[in-house]
Amino acid sequence: MRALILKEVKEEKEQTSKDLLEIILKGAKDSETSKAEMDRFVVDNCKNIYLAGYETTSVTATWTMMLLGSNPEWQDRVRAEVLEVCGGQMPDAGMVRRMKTVSAFFYASPSD
Amino acid sequence: MVIHESLRLYPPVCVISREALQDMKFGDIFVPKGVNVWTLIVTLHQDPEIWGSDADKFNPERFANGVSGACKHPHVYMPFGVGPRTCLGQHFAMAELKILIATIVSNFSFTISPKYIHAPALWLVIEPEHGVNLLIKKL
Numbered sequence: 001m002r003a004l005i006l007k008e009v010k011e012e013k014e015q016t017s018k019d020l021l022e023i024i025l026k027g028a029k030d031s032e033t034s035k036a037e038m039d040r041f042v043v044d045n046c047k048n049i050y051l052a053g054y055e056t057t058s059v060t061a062t063w064t065m066m067l068l069g070s071n072p073e074w075q076d077r078v079r080a081e082v083l084e085v086c087g088g089q090m091p092d093a094g095m096v097r098r099m100k101t102v103s104a105f106f107y108a109s110p111s112d
Numbered sequence: 113m114v115i116h117e118s119l120r121l122y123p124p125v126c127v128i129s130r131e132a133l134q135d136m137k138f139g140d141i142f143v144p145k146g147v148n149v150w151t152l153i154v155t156l157h158q159d160p161e162i163w164g165s166d167a168d169k170f171n172p173e174r175f176a177n178g179v180s181g182a183c184k185h186p187h188v189y190m191p192f193g194v195g196p197r198t199c200l201g202q203h204f205a206m207a208e209l210k211i212l213i214a215t216i217v218s219n220f221s222f223t224i225s226p227k228y229i230h231a232p233a234l235w236l237v238i239e240p241e242h243g244v245n246l247l248i249k250k251l
Binding site: 052053055059061064065066069075079083095099101102 | 116208222224
């Protein structure tokens with residue numbers, strides 16, 4: 001995986017796009033550390049952001065779609081709540097908080 | 113409720129590992145220093161003794177009164193891990209998922225396609241091996 005990320009990094013250096021990877025690279029460059037430490041910083045951050053922060057959420061969305069597709073009564077309940085709370089608009093922070101059927105933020109695990 | 117139930121049945125990360133930094137004893141089990149202990153989240157999330165006889169069913173209603181209302185031991189529900197290393201992005205991820213699901217269900221209705229093959233596969237995360245085929249209708 002390290003090699004794969006460093007290959008992406010090499011390609012990124014050849015173009016000038018303003019994306020997250022470039023910001024990570026700039027952060028590494030500005031830190032004035034050794035090449036090995038810089039590579040590690042870049043690889044660790046890519047693993048964190050692109051894997052821990054992307055794949056997990058997208059796969060959860062996929063499973064949720066599968067479950068709602070298989071359970072139409074819940075899909076209807078969720079849709080009714082979303083329409084009631086958001087009224088056809090893009091959800092804002094307050095609306096997100098009010099959608100309890102979709103998911104409530106009532107995390108009360110001992111780790112909190 | 114729906115996303116919590118989804119995360120209960122399909123936690124993307126299915127194992128939490130911790131290394132014993134010193135000799136430890138858990139009940140009758142002796143864990144020597146240096147041993148890696150793997151906690152299987154999927155198993156804990158679907159144990160009928162903890163969740164009841166419908167543990168393997170999709171029933172978001174179980175979360176109507178929070179995690180503590182859904183099961184006997186709330187601390188075993190850990191889709192975002194546990195302890196000081198709990199997922200940094202958990203609230204961000206939940207907000208993202210809510211916005212995504214809300215946007216999709218308000219614009220489309222969908223049913224599972226007969227082509228769908230149910231095959232959860234453990235790679236880095238638990239993924240549907242053949243993808244998820246849906247029949248989608250614009251509302």
